[in-house]
Amino acid sequence: xxxxxxxxxxxxxxxxxxxxxxxxxxxxxxxxxxxxxxxxxxxxxxxxxxxxxxxxxxxxxxxxxxxxxxxxxxxxxxxxxxxxxxxxxxxxxxxxxxxxxxxxxxxxxxxxxxxxxxxxxxxxxxxxxxxxxxxxxxxxxxxxxxxxxxxxxxxxxxxxxxxxxxxxxxxxxxxxxxxxxxxxxxxxxxxxxxxxxxxxxxxxxxxxxxxxxxxxxxxxxxxxxxxxxxxxxxxxxxxxxxxxxxxxxxxxxxxxxxxxxxxxxxxxxxxxxxxxxxxxxxxxxxxxxxxxxxxxxxxxxxxxxxxxxxxxxxxxxxxxxxxxxxxxxxxxxxxxxxxxxxxxxxxxxxxxxxxxxxxxxxxxxxxxxxxxxxxxxxxxxxxxxxxxxxxxxxxxxxxxxxxxxxxxxxxxxxxxxxxxxxxxxxxxxxxx
Numbered sequence: 001x002x003x004x005x006x007x008x009x010x011x012x013x014x015x016x017x018x019x020x021x022x023x024x025x026x027x028x029x030x031x032x033x034x035x036x037x038x039x040x041x042x043x044x045x046x047x048x049x050x051x052x053x054x055x056x057x058x059x060x061x062x063x064x065x066x067x068x069x070x071x072x073x074x075x076x077x078x079x080x081x082x083x084x085x086x087x088x089x090x091x092x093x094x095x096x097x098x099x100x101x102x103x104x105x106x107x108x109x110x111x112x113x114x115x116x117x118x119x120x121x122x123x124x125x126x127x128x129x130x131x132x133x134x135x136x137x138x139x140x141x142x143x144x145x146x147x148x149x150x151x152x153x154x155x156x157x158x159x160x161x162x163x164x165x166x167x168x169x170x171x172x173x174x175x176x177x178x179x180x181x182x183x184x185x186x187x188x189x190x191x192x193x194x195x196x197x198x199x200x201x202x203x204x205x206x207x208x209x210x211x212x213x214x215x216x217x218x219x220x221x222x223x224x225x226x227x228x229x230x231x232x233x234x235x236x237x238x239x240x241x242x243x244x245x246x247x248x249x250x251x252x253x254x255x256x257x258x259x260x261x262x263x264x265x266x267x268x269x270x271x272x273x274x275x276x277x278x279x280x281x282x283x284x285x286x287x288x289x290x291x292x293x294x295x296x297x298x299x300x301x302x303x304x305x306x307x308x309x310x311x312x313x314x315x316x317x318x319x320x321x322x323x324x325x326x327x328x329x330x331x332x333x334x335x336x337x338x339x340x341x342x343x344x345x346x347x348x349x350x351x352x353x354x355x356x357x358x359x360x361x362x363x364x365x366x367x368x369x370x371x372x373x374x375x376x377x378x379x380x381x382x383x384x385x386x387x388x389x390x391x392x393x394x395x396x397x398x399x400x401x402x403x404x405x406x407x408x409x410x411x412x413x414x415x416x417x418x419x420x421x422x423x424x425x426x427x428x429x430x431x432x
Contacts, residue, residue, distance in 0.1 A: 014187050015042045017085060017121070019094035019114050020060075021101045022050025025130040025173040029055065032095055033063055035180035041187070045069070046085060048101070048114050072113045085113075086120035093183055094118070095156075096130035096173045099141045105153070106144035124186050128156045128179050133169030156182050159275025174275045181253065181418040188419065219429045221262035226298040226305045227255045228344065230270035232288045234315035236336060239323045244310045248272035250399065250417045251308035255280045257421040258304075261429070266298040270309055288312055288341035292348075299348045299355065303432050306358040306424075307345045308384075314338040349379040356432055358424070361385040361404070371404040381431070384424060385409070403427060 016036055020029045033043050045060040046069040057068040069085060086092075094101065094114070101115065105127075110116035118125060127148065135141060136158060149155065156174045173179075229251020234242040248269060255267040256277035265280045268291055276282045283294045288311045299305050317337040324333050349357045359380040361371035364387065371385035383404040400414040403424075413423055 013040065013042050014090040015044060015088050016183060016187075017089035017092045017117070018043050018045045019092060019097070019118070020045060020047045020051045020055065021094065021096055021098045021114065022048055022054060023096040023098050023130045023173075024054060025096040026051050026054040028173055028176050029095055030059060030063065031176035032093070032179050033060065035176055036183065037063075039180065039184055044085070044088065046114050046117055048112055069113055072116065083120050085117045086122070089121055089123045091123050091183060091187055092118060092121045092125045093128070093179070094125070095128035095179055097127040099129070099131045099135045099138070099144075102127065102129060102141065102144045102148060106147045124154060125152075126154045126156065126183060126186060128173050129158045130173035131158070131171045133171045136171040137169075154186065155278050157276070157278035172275065175273070177249075178252070178275060178277075181416055182256070184416055185418040185422065218262040220258055220425070223263045223303040223432055224301055225255075225258040225263040225265045226268065226295065226302040227251050227258070227265065228268045228291060228295055228307050228309035229255065230272040231310050232270045232291055232312045232341070233286050234288065234312050234341070235319045236316050237320035237322060237324050242312050242315065244312065246270070246310035248274055250421070251306075252277055253417045253421040254306055254308060254424065257418070257425055261425060263304075266302075268294045268298060268309070288315065288344065292342045292344045295344055296348060302355050304358070304428060305348065305352075305355050308360050309344070310362065311344055312341055315341050343378075345380065346378045352379070356381050356428060358382045358384060358428060363387060368402065368404060368409045371402070371409070375404055375406070381405070382428065
């Protein structure tokens with residue numbers, strides 16, 4: 001993982017082979033494709049025949065300006081099409097990936113262009129599953145996913161929610177932005193594994209237990225990590241509330257990165273429109289008081305606590321139990337009594353024992369000065385400081401941050417939130 005002050009796009013364009021399988025979520029592959037293109041990635045598409053019933057190949061051809069591969073024998077100029085496709089890929093992403101295709105891959109079956117390409121590819125393979133909740137939770141599907149994980153396949157696990165089939169539960173393909181962030185992170189890791197970071201400079205590689213060079217780390221094995229993320233919502237009445245612009249993207253990226261590095265992760269999340277990261281226990285809350293209660297339980301035996309949530313400073317003392325009407329309840333609306341919310345970071349950090357505590361400071365001005373004061377006032381070990389406002393930070397996929405500790409502030413570090421999550425963990429893991 002690069003820790004330079006600027007994480008730039010690679011000089012050599014990366015190629016992602018996007019596999020699309022037969023699922024209603026196939027339309028989201030268009031969003032993923034565009035998201036990757038905006039990050040400077042070349043995308044080629046391979047589809048199963050069933051996928052063409054959901055999205056016409058012409059759609060992908062129009063977006064990529066590349067031929068869309070469907071059949072093993074659809075390109076007479078390339079008699080070994082699955083090999084040439086596999087050789088071009090720096091990463092093979094299958095999104096959505098149906099339970100049927102996961103079963104084929106787990107069994108080593110290659111009976112169409114997509115599955116034969118998956119067997120031939122030597123680049124990283126990332127799967128974004130999508131299925132009916134009962135299909136997804138079926139022990140056979142879970143066995144196949146575990147087998148694929150053991151074989152080295154990577155997953156952006158399905159989230160929970162309302163499914164196209166009318167059921168509710170886990171099985172909805174992960175949010176396209178989360179998938180794009182994860183793919184970009186894996187592309188960076190692939191570059192590092194080959195001895196270069198994204199800027200083309202030599203990477204410093206660690207060694208695994210066998211002494212082999214490895215860019216991937218599992219340095220949080222056996223550690224418990226608690227992360228808070230997103231906003232809190234404080235009701236005024238059943239319709240109105242007090243909140244902020246936090247999207248939760250950075251906190252979710254941190255939780256996902258910690259789980260990937262082997263930690264047992266609890267993510268205490270305010271209301272966001274993000275799917276649960278793979279391998280993370282998500283506790284969903286609404287208000288600051290609920291977040292304090294949930295975070296306190298996870299904090300008790302945590303090794304690392306990262307407070308990335310944007311907690312509302314105040315809440316209405318007495319929320320109304322009905323919608324207050326303009327013109328009728330103007331006096332009551334104009335005289336809403338506000339009370340201070342609990343300071344979650346300070347409350348828990350003051351009682352810390354073995355925990356390493358990381359807080360966040362979102363500032364519009366005097367960023368380092370305000371973050372330094374917060375470090376002392378909140379009894380944190382580290383503050384992640386960033387400037388907000390003017391379209392920066394909140395809701396964006398990229399960010400620029402500084403690390404503020406007792407010894408001073410680091411140089412600014414910029415990149416995607418997924419990349420910065422890894423940089424943060426690189427910094428704190430050795431201190432646990």
